[in-house]
Amino acid sequence: MPQDEQAAANPERRTFLKAGGGAMLALTALSTVSVSRAAAATGTCAEAPQAAAAGSAPEWQRYVQAPPDRTVRPVRVVRWSGDVTDPEALLTASGGVTVLRRPAPAPAPRWPDGTTATASSAHAPNNGNDGTPRTYDASNAIDGNPDTFWNDDTIAAYPDTLTITVPSAVTLPGVTLLSNSDGVPADFTVETWDGSVWHTAATVTGNSEVQRSVPFDQPVTTTGVRITITADQDSSKGTFTRVNEVWPDVVKQADTPGVVVDFGKVVVGYPRVRFAWASDGNPGVRLAFSETLQFLTDRSDFTRSDQSGGAGKGTDQFAVPAGGADWTDRKGYQAGDKVYADGLHGFRYLQITLDALASDAPAAQPYGQVAVDSVSLDFTAYLGTPDTFRGWFLSSDDALNRHWYAAAYTNDLCIDTFRSDDVDPRNADTPTLRGKLVLHDGAKRDRDPYVGDLAVAGPSLYLTHDDATAAVRNVLADLADHQRADGWIPPASIANYALNLFDYPLWWVICSWDYVLYTGDRDYAAQYYPQLVKVLDSWYPSVTDTDGLLSKGLNGTGNYGDYAFLPRTGRITYYNAAYVQALNNAAEIARLLGHPDDAARWRARAQQVAEAVNTHLWDADAGAYLDSATGPVRHGQDGNSIAITAGVADTARAAAALDHLTATTKRPYGNAFMDNDTLFDGSSQRVYAFTSYPELVARFRTGSADSAIDQIKRTYGWMEAHDPGLTHWEGIGPDGTPYEDSYTSMAHGWSTGVLPALTNELLGVLPTSPGFATWTVRPHPGSVAWAQGQVPTPHGPLAVSWSNDGPGEFTLTVSGPRGTRGTVAVPTGGRPVSVRVDKRTVWRRDKARGNYGARLADGYVLLDNLEAGRHAIVVRPAD
Structure with a gap:
C-alpha cells in the first residue's frame, strides 16, 4: 500500500504527523551525524556524533534498504543457458530485447504395446491437495505422460528397483530417465535381461539432471530393463525416489533457453514481464523464484500452489501471444484449466525459461521464440524509504547499524494488505481481514498473520513506521473476534482459525499490552478486555495443575503445538515464564481501565507461578531452568531467557542461566535454542532468532551488553554474509544452513x-505507560562508543544521543515530546561520579543534590520526572 494510502487508511498517522512535525525540525542537529566511511566500516569510531553538513542527508539514511519506488528492477544477470541473445537487456525498461529460441523437439520414444513395469515398492494412492486421486505405481514410468511418476515407498531405504518388461525383444542404444527435481536418481545402474541373467549396461553416479540420457557402450537386444537406484539427491533427508518416464532410447535434450536475474535482495510483490513479440504457436515461459540461488532449480524454492494442489508444478506459466504482452503475474489460469500462475512472490532471484508443462499443451508449447523487453516487480509491501522512517538508530558500530536497518527492511516486507490470492492457501483466507493492512509472518510464506510473530515484529514496526500500527491492531482484534467459547484464542486465520497452539494465546495478551504501551490505544484495550479476562481466567486455568503450573496435556491439549511445533508436554518452563509475563501485562491493562481487583488477582497469580517455576523447574546442578519437568534433562533458550525478562529469575539465577546458555549453545551463527539433542536430532544446532530476541534483552538488562552484541553479530552477521544476504531468516540449522531447506522463509x-534490542536496550529507550506518556532512557552501552536515535510516539518524536566517553564518563542528551515526562538512568562505570543535568549538579558521589530525586541503583544514577524538552546529562568522575 503506498504511503499516502496508508495514511488515508490510518487517521492516527495524520494526527501524529501534525503533532510531531515541529519537533522533527527542531531535532535536526541531534538526528544527524557525520562519520567517516572508513571509520564506520571498521566499527571502531569512538568520536561523539557531530551534526552533518548543512543540506546533507542524515548519516543514518545511507543504511536504509528499501527500493526507491514500487517498480523494482533486477540489478544483474546471474547466468543464462541455451539459445539466448542479449540477456543484459532484461535489466532495463528499453534499449533492446532478450530473445530466447528453442526448436520443436521430436516426439518422445515409446515402449512397444504390451510393455509392463514393476517396482520394489510404490507409494500408496492418495488424493492431492486439490482432491484429485493420484497413483504412484511403476506403470507411470512408461505411460508416456511426464506429469505422472513412479514413487517408491521406502523413504531413503535403498536400493529401489524399477523393472520394465517388453513383449518381444527390442534393440536399445540406451535409455533416458525423466524425473522430478525433488527426487532425482543420483546413483543408479541400468541392467538388461538376456533371457537368463541380468547384465550391467551402464552405471551412473552423481547425477543431478532431471532428464538424464544413459547411452550403452553398444546397442543391446533385450526383453527387459532393470534400473536399480542406490541414492537420490536428497536421500539423507528422507526423500522418495521419483521417475516420471523411462524412454527406450538416448534422447538428447537441447539446453532449455533461460536467464536468471538477481534483484539484489529479497523483494515481494507481483512480477511483471514485458514481451516484445513471440513466434506463432503459443510459446510458453516458466518463471521460477527463489530467495537463494542454492534452491533455484527448474522450479521455485516454494510456491503457494505447492500447498493447494501444485497446479503450477513449482513454476508460474505464461503463453506469449505473437504480438507480445505486458504481463503482470497474477494468480489464476490463462486458458481454461491450463497455464497457471501463482501471482505474488517473495524472492531475490527470478529464472525465466522458454518452456511449458506437457499438461498445458496446446495452450502453451515448450518451443518457439520469445522476445523479452524487460523484467520488473510491482512492490506491494510497506515501502520504507528514508522519508517514511519515524524512528531511526545510529551508533559507532557499523555492523549494528547494518543489522538494525536490515531488520527494518525485513519487517517492512511483511507489512502488506491481506488479499485472498496472496495468503496461505490452507484455509487462511478470511473475509474479516480482506483489504486490511496486516503484519504477515513472512514475505514468501506462510503469508498469514501469526500473533506470536507480532511479539517481535510488532515492536520492530512501532519503532520504525508507527503510521502502520493498524497492521498490528487489525490482527490482534481479528483473532480476539474469533475467540473460542472456552476462552482459547487462535494463533492465526490458518485452518479456519483452528490451528491448536498452546502458547500463542499468551502472546496475544503480551502483544496486546505492547500495542497499547507503544500506541496509547485505550479504545482497543477497552473493547477487547472481555477476551483478555476469558483467556486468562477460563482457558489457562483449565490447563493448570495442582502446583499452579501450566501443563500441556491437561484438558485435551496433548496434541497442541507451539511456535515451533515442538514435541514436548507437561510442565514447560517456556510456557510458564510467558504466562508470568502475560499475567503481569494483563494487570497493567486492568489498571489502565480501572479494574484494580483483576490487576491484583493477576499479579498475585503471576507471583505464584514464578515461585512454582523456581521450585519445580530450576536445575541447580546445571544452573539453568529445565526445558521440561519430565523426560530427558535439557535446558531451553526460550524458557531461560523469558524467565529472566519476565522477572521469574532473581539476579543469581539470571547470571547462572545466561552462563549456561553461553557454555552450551554458542554457535558461529548464533545461540541454539536447546542445549542438547534430546528433544529432536539437531536441536542443539538450530538457531531461532525469535527465541534469541529475549536472550538478547536478558543479556543487556543483566549487565552483559557485550555478550549481547557478540550474539547479535554472530546471528545477524551470519545471515548478512550468506545468500540471500541482508534479510533475516526464519531459522538456521546445522552448519548455518536454512533450517528447513528450500521451504525456509529467508525474510521473516x-x-x-x-x-x-538495539533501540530499547542499547540506546535504552522504553515506554513505561501507554503512548509514551512516561518513558525511560537507560542505555546499556557495553563497549559501544556512542549511539543515537529517535523513537516515534503519539506525542511526537523522542530523541536520544549518548557518548560513552570512558570509565565514569558518560554524556546523554534526551529530547522528550510535549505532554510526556521520563526517567533517565546513566551508568557510573562502577565509580563515584557527579551528574549534571542542564549544567546543574544533581548527584555527587553518594548523595542527591537538587531536583530529580537522584539515586544510585545497580550501577546507574536514576533521575526522575524529566519534563518535555531537551536535557543534557553529563556524568564525570567525582572530584
Missing part, C-alpha cells in the same frame, strides 16, 4: 529482534 518478521 519474527527474526527482527535485533531492532528493538
Whole structure:
C-alpha cells in the first residue's frame, strides 16, 4: 500500500504527523551525524556524533534498504543457458530485447504395446491437495505422460528397483530417465535381461539432471530393463525416489533457453514481464523464484500452489501471444484449466525459461521464440524509504547499524494488505481481514498473520513506521473476534482459525499490552478486555495443575503445538515464564481501565507461578531452568531467557542461566535454542532468532551488553554474509544452513529482534505507560562508543544521543515530546561520579543534590520526572 494510502487508511498517522512535525525540525542537529566511511566500516569510531553538513542527508539514511519506488528492477544477470541473445537487456525498461529460441523437439520414444513395469515398492494412492486421486505405481514410468511418476515407498531405504518388461525383444542404444527435481536418481545402474541373467549396461553416479540420457557402450537386444537406484539427491533427508518416464532410447535434450536475474535482495510483490513479440504457436515461459540461488532449480524454492494442489508444478506459466504482452503475474489460469500462475512472490532471484508443462499443451508449447523487453516487480509491501522512517538508530558500530536497518527492511516486507490470492492457501483466507493492512509472518510464506510473530515484529514496526500500527491492531482484534467459547484464542486465520497452539494465546495478551504501551490505544484495550479476562481466567486455568503450573496435556491439549511445533508436554518452563509475563501485562491493562481487583488477582497469580517455576523447574546442578519437568534433562533458550525478562529469575539465577546458555549453545551463527539433542536430532544446532530476541534483552538488562552484541553479530552477521544476504531468516540449522531447506522463509518478521534490542536496550529507550506518556532512557552501552536515535510516539518524536566517553564518563542528551515526562538512568562505570543535568549538579558521589530525586541503583544514577524538552546529562568522575 503506498504511503499516502496508508495514511488515508490510518487517521492516527495524520494526527501524529501534525503533532510531531515541529519537533522533527527542531531535532535536526541531534538526528544527524557525520562519520567517516572508513571509520564506520571498521566499527571502531569512538568520536561523539557531530551534526552533518548543512543540506546533507542524515548519516543514518545511507543504511536504509528499501527500493526507491514500487517498480523494482533486477540489478544483474546471474547466468543464462541455451539459445539466448542479449540477456543484459532484461535489466532495463528499453534499449533492446532478450530473445530466447528453442526448436520443436521430436516426439518422445515409446515402449512397444504390451510393455509392463514393476517396482520394489510404490507409494500408496492418495488424493492431492486439490482432491484429485493420484497413483504412484511403476506403470507411470512408461505411460508416456511426464506429469505422472513412479514413487517408491521406502523413504531413503535403498536400493529401489524399477523393472520394465517388453513383449518381444527390442534393440536399445540406451535409455533416458525423466524425473522430478525433488527426487532425482543420483546413483543408479541400468541392467538388461538376456533371457537368463541380468547384465550391467551402464552405471551412473552423481547425477543431478532431471532428464538424464544413459547411452550403452553398444546397442543391446533385450526383453527387459532393470534400473536399480542406490541414492537420490536428497536421500539423507528422507526423500522418495521419483521417475516420471523411462524412454527406450538416448534422447538428447537441447539446453532449455533461460536467464536468471538477481534483484539484489529479497523483494515481494507481483512480477511483471514485458514481451516484445513471440513466434506463432503459443510459446510458453516458466518463471521460477527463489530467495537463494542454492534452491533455484527448474522450479521455485516454494510456491503457494505447492500447498493447494501444485497446479503450477513449482513454476508460474505464461503463453506469449505473437504480438507480445505486458504481463503482470497474477494468480489464476490463462486458458481454461491450463497455464497457471501463482501471482505474488517473495524472492531475490527470478529464472525465466522458454518452456511449458506437457499438461498445458496446446495452450502453451515448450518451443518457439520469445522476445523479452524487460523484467520488473510491482512492490506491494510497506515501502520504507528514508522519508517514511519515524524512528531511526545510529551508533559507532557499523555492523549494528547494518543489522538494525536490515531488520527494518525485513519487517517492512511483511507489512502488506491481506488479499485472498496472496495468503496461505490452507484455509487462511478470511473475509474479516480482506483489504486490511496486516503484519504477515513472512514475505514468501506462510503469508498469514501469526500473533506470536507480532511479539517481535510488532515492536520492530512501532519503532520504525508507527503510521502502520493498524497492521498490528487489525490482527490482534481479528483473532480476539474469533475467540473460542472456552476462552482459547487462535494463533492465526490458518485452518479456519483452528490451528491448536498452546502458547500463542499468551502472546496475544503480551502483544496486546505492547500495542497499547507503544500506541496509547485505550479504545482497543477497552473493547477487547472481555477476551483478555476469558483467556486468562477460563482457558489457562483449565490447563493448570495442582502446583499452579501450566501443563500441556491437561484438558485435551496433548496434541497442541507451539511456535515451533515442538514435541514436548507437561510442565514447560517456556510456557510458564510467558504466562508470568502475560499475567503481569494483563494487570497493567486492568489498571489502565480501572479494574484494580483483576490487576491484583493477576499479579498475585503471576507471583505464584514464578515461585512454582523456581521450585519445580530450576536445575541447580546445571544452573539453568529445565526445558521440561519430565523426560530427558535439557535446558531451553526460550524458557531461560523469558524467565529472566519476565522477572521469574532473581539476579543469581539470571547470571547462572545466561552462563549456561553461553557454555552450551554458542554457535558461529548464533545461540541454539536447546542445549542438547534430546528433544529432536539437531536441536542443539538450530538457531531461532525469535527465541534469541529475549536472550538478547536478558543479556543487556543483566549487565552483559557485550555478550549481547557478540550474539547479535554472530546471528545477524551470519545471515548478512550468506545468500540471500541482508534479510533475516526464519531459522538456521546445522552448519548455518536454512533450517528447513528450500521451504525456509529467508525474510521473516519474527527474526527482527535485533531492532528493538538495539533501540530499547542499547540506546535504552522504553515506554513505561501507554503512548509514551512516561518513558525511560537507560542505555546499556557495553563497549559501544556512542549511539543515537529517535523513537516515534503519539506525542511526537523522542530523541536520544549518548557518548560513552570512558570509565565514569558518560554524556546523554534526551529530547522528550510535549505532554510526556521520563526517567533517565546513566551508568557510573562502577565509580563515584557527579551528574549534571542542564549544567546543574544533581548527584555527587553518594548523595542527591537538587531536583530529580537522584539515586544510585545497580550501577546507574536514576533521575526522575524529566519534563518535555531537551536535557543534557553529563556524568564525570567525582572530584
